[in-house]
Amino acid sequence: MIDWDDAFDNSGHVPGSADLPDIWAREAAAFRASARPELDVAYGPGPRNRLDLFRPEGTSRGLVVFVHGGYWHKFDKSFWSHLARGPLAHGWAVAVPSYTLAPEARIARITREIGQAIAHAASLVEGPIRLTGHSAGGHLVARMVCDDSPLPPLVLSRLARVVPISGVHDLRPLLQTKMNDQLHLDETEARTESPALHARKGATPVTLWVGAAERPEFLRQTRLIAEAWAGAGIRDIYEPGKNHFSVVEGLTDPASPLVAELLE
Structure with missing residues (x-):
């Protein structure tokens, strides 16, 4: 019988992970101080319906939106500002939204909020739109290209990757899992909010990126949706040596393979 709590326990299998939130917070604050973003831009009525917008020098090439993880019940945008560094260096504006966390919000509501955040950011920045997100954020950006996407048609038409x-x-x-004490998922919502159980909407290219050294369940999850959505524009990449936390650090490096894939 599978121990699903252990299967999703990234922190318990990555040495030093308890120190990471403090490190992320410091790096994010330092980056905000140097990048002078537009902070706490409201995209909805809730207190956490806010995003930070980082603009490049000169005219932007388009918009990147990064959606944070934390299993839908942890963190906010303030921990992740430094992940805008890579796309920003290539001339892309970057929006980093917060969203209402579980248990105050169910995952279906969080999906709708991210749709609102992306639509509002799209109204502030012209050009193509590229979405990325980590862990729960990876789930949320995948939901944007499901057959029941919450994005308006005009925003969907601008999605480039x-x-x-x-x-x-x-x-x-x-x-x-014990985590469900926070998420309050039931069988119906678990199905309707699973991207791998939906058809992909349209032909927007999707690259499913995961660290090759991650927990087996995350490798399985990536293979599952890659197979479910198999077809033109779908790729799955297993980055050598990367764990669940180190894999997202590629967004801080303008020369990383992850940034190259996102902006291809």
Whole structure:
């Protein structure tokens, strides 16, 4: 019998992970101080319906939106500002939204909020749109290109690429975890909010990115959606040596393979 709590326990299998939130917060604050973003831009009525917008020097080439993880019940945008560094260096504006966390919000509501955040950011920046997100954020950006996408048609038409990083694409196993005390998933929502159980909407290229040294469940989740969505424009990449936390650091490096894939 599978121990699903252990299967999704990234922190318990990555040495030093307890120190990472403090490190992320410091690096993000330092980057905000140097980048002078537009902070706390409201995209909805909730107190966490806010995004930070980082603009490049000169005219932007388009918009990148990064959606953070934390299993839908942890963190906010302030931990992740430094992940804008890579795309920003290539002339792309970067939006980093917060969203209402579980248990205050169910995952279906969080999906709608991210749709609102992307639509509002799109109204502020012209040009093509590229989406990326990590872990739960990977799930949320994948939901944007499902057959029931919450994005308006005009925003969908501007999508140039989606790169879910270490996403959770089949939520049904979470029903068997202690985490569900926070998420309050039931069988219906677990199915309707699982990207791997939906058809892909349109032909937006999707690259499913995961660290090759991650927990086996995250490798399985990536293979699952890659197979479910197999076809033109779908790729799955397993980055050598990267764990669940180090894999997203590629967004800080303008020369990283992850940034190259996102902006291809």
